[in-house]
Amino acid sequence: MIFGAKTDIGKVREHNEDSFGCKDNLFVVADGMGGHRAGEVASSIAVETILAGNISQIDEAGLKQLILEANNAILAEAEKNPELAGMGTTVAVLVLFPHKAIVAHIGDSRIYRYTAKGELIRLTDDHSLVAELVKRGELTEIEAKEHPHRNMLTRALGTKGNIEVETMVLPVQPGDRFLLCSDGLTGMVDEDTIGQVLAGNDMPKVLAEQLVALAVERGGMDNVTVVIVDI
Numbered sequence: 001m002i003f004g005a006k007t008d009i010g011k012v013r014e015h016n017e018d019s020f021g022c023k024d025n026l027f028v029v030a031d032g033m034g035g036h037r038a039g040e041v042a043s044s045i046a047v048e049t050i051l052a053g054n055i056s057q058i059d060e061a062g063l064k065q066l067i068l069e070a071n072n073a074i075l076a077e078a079e080k081n082p083e084l085a086g087m088g089t090t091v092a093v094l095v096l097f098p099h100k101a102i103v104a105h106i107g108d109s110r111i112y113r114y115t116a117k118g119e120l121i122r123l124t125d126d127h128s129l130v131a132e133l134v135k136r137g138e139l140t141e142i143e144a145k146e147h148p149h150r151n152m153l154t155r156a157l158g159t160k161g162n163i164e165v166e167t168m169v170l171p172v173q174p175g176d177r178f179l180l181c182s183d184g185l186t187g188m189v190d191e192d193t194i195g196q197v198l199a200g201n202d203m204p205k206v207l208a209e210q211l212v213a214l215a216v217e218r219g220g221m222d223n224v225t226v227v228i229v230d231i
Contacts, residue, residue, distance in 0.1 A: 001025070001096060001229055001230065001231060002203065002204055002229070002230045003022060003027065003204050003205075003227065003228060003229040003230070004203060004204030004205025004206065004207065004208045004209075004227075004228050005020055005022075005205070005208055005225070005226065005227040005228070006205070006208040006209045006211075006212040006225070006226050007020060007212070007223070007224065007225040007226075008184075008212050008215075008216055008220070008223065008224050008225075009223055010184060010215070010216060010220035010221060010222050010223050010224055011216060011219065011220030011221070012220060012221050012222070013222060013223055015037055015039075015040055016040070016223045017031065017032035017033065017034075017037075017039035017040045017042075017043055017223055018030065018031050018032065018043060018182050018184070018223040018224070018225040019032065019040070019043035019044045019046070019047040019089075019225075020047065020180070020225050020227055021047045021048075021050075021051050022051075022227070023051045023055075024055070024056075025055065025095055025096045025097065026050070026051065026055045026093065026094070026095050026096075027093070027094045027095075027096075027178075027180055027227050027229055028046070028047050028050050028051065028091065028092065028093045028094075028180070029091070029092045029109050029180040029181060029182055029225050029227055030042075030043035030044075030046040030047050030089045030090060030091045030092075030109065030157075030182075031043060031089060031090040031107065031108075031109050031182040031183060031184070031223070031225070032044075032046075032087065032088070032089040033087070033088050033089065033153075033156070034084065034086055034087030034088060034158075038083070038084045038086070038087035039087060039088075039089065041077065041084055041087060042074050042084075042087040042088055042089040042157065042158050043089040045070065045073050045074050045077055045089075046067075046070040046073075046074065046089050046091050046157055047091075049066070049069055049070040049073045050066055050067065050070055050091070050093060053066040053069070055095055058095060058102070059102070060102055060104075060167045060169060063093060063095060063102055063104045063165075063167060064104065064165040064167060067091060067093065067104060067106065067157070067165050068163065068165065070091065070157055071157045071158065071159065071163055074087065074088070074089065074157055074158045075158065075160065078158070086158075087158050088153075088156040088157055088158030088159065089107070089156060089157045089158060090105070090106060090107025090108055090109040090153070090156060090157070090182070090183075091104075091105060091106050091107065091109065091157055092104075092105040092107075092109040092110060092111050092124060092180050092181075093105065094111055094178055094180055094229065096172060096178075096229065096231070097172070098172075099171060099172055100169055100170065100171055100172055101113075101169070101170050101171075101172050101178070102167065102168075102169050103123050103124065103167065103168050103169075103170070104165055104166065104167040105124045105127075105165075105166055106127060106155045106156060106157055106163065106164075106165055106166070107126075107127050107128075107153050107155060107156050107157075108126040108127060108128045108131070108151075108153060108183045108186075109124075109180070109181065109182050109183060110122060110123075110124050110126070110179075110180070110181055110183070110186055111123045111124050111178065111179065111180050112178065112179040112181075112194070112198075113170070113176060113177070113178055113179075114176070114177040114178075114179065114195065114198040114199070115173070115175070115176060115177075116173060116174070116175025116176065118195075118199060120191060120194065120195035120198065122191070123168065123170070124166070125166070126183075127153055127154045127155035127156075127166070128151070128152060128153050128154060129152040129153075129154060130152075131154075132154060145187070151183075172231055173231070174231055175231065176230075176231040177198055177204075177228065177229070177230050177231070178228070178229040178230075178231075179194070179198060179211075179226065179227070179228050180226070180227040180228075180229075181211070181224075181225060181226045181227070182222070182223060182224060182225045183222065184215055184220075184221070184222035184223045184224030184225065185211055185212070185215045185224050185225075185226055187215075187221060187222060188214070188215040188216075188218040188219050188220070188221065188222075188224070189211065189214050189215050189218060193214065194211065197210050197211055197214070198228075204228035204229065204230050205228075207228050208226040208227065208228045211226045212224050212225075212226050
């Protein structure tokens with residue numbers, strides 16, 4: 001595996017509330033939300049908790065449990081610090097094994113697979129209000145991008161009660177390229193353009209920098225984080 005990553009505050013936000021990290025065969029991106037710096041705290045807790053887990057023999061159930069532990073850690077920190085009340089974060093996690101990958105996510109941070117055949121496949125569905133409306137046929141994809149509540153999530157870490165973590169297992173082939181990103185990328189750069197960049201022969205770090213630069217050039221309305229992993 002070869003990986004590269006890049007994050008940027010963008011042109012509008014005062015702080016970068018995205019966090020990312022990797023350890024061995026595990027990669028994670030989190031996009032925080034909340035009051036002053038609270039989103040930054042929530043996303044950092046999520047990444048740190050997940051990276052601290054034992055993932056050498058992990059399966060779907062184990063990965064779900066690890067993400068739930070991250071949720072509990074965020075809630076515990078908010079209990080101790082009233083100024084952090086209500087903080088939350090998305091999370092997108094990729095665990096790679098020799099012949100398979102496990103994907104897990106909550107929120108609207110995404111994971112894509114770009115195959116050796118040149119096909120870009122979105123592996124995650126956004127947990128957001130507009131995504132639900134698109135599924136029900138009440139909005140088009142174009143309308144969703146301009147909807148005033150396009151950033152409203154239906155699932156996030158930092159929530160009390162039962163949280164449903166969405167997971168999947170898929171085969172891994174030599175030549176596969178995986179992309180994890182916050183919505184600061186997908187809100188600014190369309191999937192056709194993302195696919196064109198991922199088709200390049202550059203190293204993952206260079207491609208990550210190119211995608212982030214595109215998102216910033218096209219408005220940079222949010223923090224943007226990109227992690228790319230090559231098999």
